[in-house]
Amino acid sequence: MSAAKRTAKELEDLQQELPPYLRDLTFEPNNVLQWHVLLLPERHPYRLKAFKLRITFPRDYPLMPPSVAFTTPIYHPAVEDSGQVCLPITINENWKPQCRIYQVLDAVNVLVNHPELGEPVQLALAEQLANDPEQFNRRAEEHTLENGVERPS
Secondary structure, three states: OOHHHHHHHHHHHHHHOOOOOEEEEEEEOOEEEEEEEEEOOOOOOHHHOEEEEEEEOOOOOOOOOOEEEEOOOOOOOOEOOOOEEOOHHHOOOOOOOOOOHHHHHHHHHHHHHOOOOOOOOOHHHHHHHHHOHHHHHHHHHHHHHHHOEOOOO
16 A cells, blocks of 8 residues: 555544544645644643644655644654654654554654653753753643644634
């Protein structure tokens, strides 16, 4: 099955049963390999707003993993300044063609709601979270309020 056919099928499946933490799942006109979705985190401080994500599928998907990036800035140790998300499931060595995009989106949701220090890409933020979680949460809240997208009702 080609990447376009597989992503179109996964898009259709997800749109029929979109998890409660996602909204507005769309794809680029004439390019089913680039999706956009709104993430609605469940835990403080990120639950104060919503965050836009871009999912990009390689032409050899599902043999190679998709990439996920925040297009809304987020203060998080596992998200690069560019918005790229560090997810173990999407690392080439860990990726399995049987994985589905809903599993990747579930992993993003868990990562945002439960920041971990295991594989940070923002070392200063990871250090702040480990050493002063109160200050980390305060800054993450300020950043979320300043940069996040209004949550749909």
